[in-house]
Amino acid sequence: MAITIKDVAKQAGVAPSTVSRVISDSPHISEKTKRKVRKIMEDMGYHLNLNARTLVQQSTQTIGIVMKNSTSQSMLNPFFPEVLSGISALCHKQDYSICLTTGETEEEIFQDTVKMVQGKKVDGIIVMYSKKDDKVVPFLQKQGIPFVVIGKPVFESNKMMYVDNDNFQAAKEATDYIINLGHQKIGFIGGDPRFEVTQARLSGFHQSVRENDLLVTDDYIKHFQFDREQGERVVSELLTTLERPTALVVTDDYNAFIVLSALKERNIHVPEDISIITFNNTVMSRLSTPPLTSVNIQSFQLGYESAQCVIEFIKDPSMMKKSVIIPTIIEERDSCSEADKTSV
Template sequence: MSVTIKDVAKQANVAPSTVSRVLSDSPRISEKTKRKVRKVMDDMGYHLNFSGRVLVQQSTQTIGIVMKRSSSHSFDNPFFSELLRGISASCHKHDYSINITTGDSEEAIFHDVVKMVQGKRVDGVIVLYSKEEDKVVPYLRERDFPFVMIGKPPADANDITYVDNDNILAAKEVAEFLIRLGHNRIGYIGGDSHFEVTTARLAGFKQAIAEHHIELPEAMFKNIQLDSGDAKKIVSELLEVDNPPTALIVTDDFNALSVMLALQEQNVRIPEEMSILSFNNTIISRLANPPLTTVDTQSYQLGYESADCLVELLGGGEVFKKSVIVPTVIVERDSCIAKKAMSDEK
């Protein structure tokens, strides 16, 4: 026979209402009493009946996760796996489960979100991106449904709670790192141009080269789009530019690996003939040959903070728009050397 709240209350010598308040982590109950009741729960093997909680509280204890693209595509990139690991850790702490969109297109993902919201399958949503002409965020705002974004919201949506890096500053620091190494012919390979993170990092890069009076032709600026990213074509085009780059910034480790493979096919040595610096500090950057110098965006922390913010929103009370900026740091490895050292190698 399963253990009930009344059984726990009798064993702990407290009222059943006290046990219920301990389960909801009510501030009205002292920490001493919470510890005593929780110990009894553990000793008796009590587990919360979430189905019953849904009926009583109209809560699913579930958070919806809206992927950047289809889940299969996103899971190829370790950055998203780390985001989800952080979200899962926070959800576990707060006794929430997660429900991930599984559509293979933007339209399918949108319909997944509609089903989540209208079917009352989740209490709130974390959107793992910020994108122009997106249907998901306007829909959630229109429905006044609790959600948090990872990424800076559009300028006309300044009431949204979000978690992000300072991507402009991060990209500026990356450019200045390469400039200090003597590079002034720097190729830039961004991600999908429809996403806010891509435009922010490009803005930071352009700020840095402008401040150092470096002029680069448009042919040095490229993007790897989600649908048609061809690293081989982009690398070939960069190598054919008059006075080609001596260094490349690639704004994602996943794309940087494709770029490195394309360079190696062209017999371009890294870092002796081309320095490379990327973003996200995923396992890819550590296992690449050579290991990549990269920006640690603390993807686990981005996920963890986003879930914490959403649980806070779901806690009720007066809610104010909140933003959390997770700091970044450049992790130096073996894919970048000074331009002078490159010349000496030749």
């Protein structure tokens, strides 16, 4: 016979309504009581009947996740699983499930989002990117569903919640780090320029080189998106410039890994010939050869805070929309050396 809320309440010596408030994580119940009731729920093997709860509350207890690219492509980059891990941790704590878009193209991802919202499959949405000419965010705004963006919105930010790093400042500090090692010929390799994070990091890079009175030509600015063939082409172009860069700022560990591989094939050594600083501090940066100096953007925390924001908004639609900025730190490893130790 299934364990009920009344059974848990009787065992805990509290009212059934108290057990219900513990399940919904009500702030009106003390942490001591929550711990006691949750322990009894666990000991008794009580499981919340989500189907019944959905019917009563008209709630799915599910958060939709709109991916930046197709799920298969995104999962190749360790950044996304780390963000999803943070989202999952908070959702588990709040008894929410997650539902991912599975489309392979931008249009399919958008249609997945429409089905989630109009089919009432989710209570809220986390959009894992911010991009110009995006159809998803305007649709969510029009529908009035709670949502949060990971990344600084390219739309009016006071009308939506977002969680992000200060990518401009992080890129400026990363470039300053390279310049302080004595490098003056510095290349920049960004991801898809349509995404706000790429533009913010490029702006931070430019700010640093301007403040240090360095000249960076257009030949030193490249972009590619998680594609080995494109990465090979970008590396070839940089190596054949009139004055080859002695250092690179790469905006994603995954792309940096591709660059590192392309350099090795050409017998270009890191950091002896070219220094590299990258972003995201994923497992790739730690396990590559050499280990990559990388900007730790705290991917797990980005996901955790985004889930926290959207669930708070679901529970209190009248709350003031907010932005959360996650701090970054440069994790120094072996891919950077002083310019006078770099063979040109």
